[in-house]
Amino acid sequence: TTNRTFTMIKPDATEKGNTGGILAMINEAGFRIVAMKMVHLSAAKAGEFYAVHKERPFYGELVEFMSRGPITAAILEKDNAVEDFRTLIGATNPAQAAEGTIRKKYASSIGENAVHGSDSNENAAIEGAFFFSQLEQF
Numbered sequence: 001t002t003n004r005t006f007t008m009i010k011p012d013a014t015e016k017g018n019t020g021g022i023l024a025m026i027n028e029a030g031f032r033i034v035a036m037k038m039v040h041l042s043a044a045k046a047g048e049f050y051a052v053h054k055e056r057p058f059y060g061e062l063v064e065f066m067s068r069g070p071i072t073a074a075i076l077e078k079d080n081a082v083e084d085f086r087t088l089i090g091a092t093n094p095a096q097a098a099e100g101t102i103r104k105k106y107a108s109s110i111g112e113n114a115v116h117g118s119d120s121n122e123n124a125a126i127e128g129a130f131f132f133s134q135l136e137q138f
């Protein structure tokens, strides 16, 4: 069934000029962009987005990184979007990411891994709503 997922092109990828290359891979994989914007998160906003990871040892580092510079947030639609997008981005650790994945090509480390992808339909809806109102989703 057609569903939606949420993605962010992270500050490391923005800094290196990889936003266009990543969007091209997303398009080529058959995802339709139904919302998109570039934003620079404050540390407070990044912390709120990743609140679910608050108790993790890497939380502080994650919040600092995600507020370091602009990101591109987007909602993507496709058949089986959540699972197919996680396949397209590859493993969190780029050393384990499969050939042909976005992280294989663009990520530099577990933390600075170029892209985010929602892990469930429920989280896709929550994360999408964090950045976009209903009026901003096409």
Ligand code: CMP
Residues within 6 Å of the ligand: 053, 058, 061, 062, 092, 110, 111, 112, 113, 115, 116, 117
């Ligand atoms: P993401 O899928 O956006 O969601 C949680 C993020 O936490 C993850 O991508 C990584 O960027 C980051 N992360 C996960 N594990 C680690 C780790 N061990 N050290 C630093 N960052 C991590």
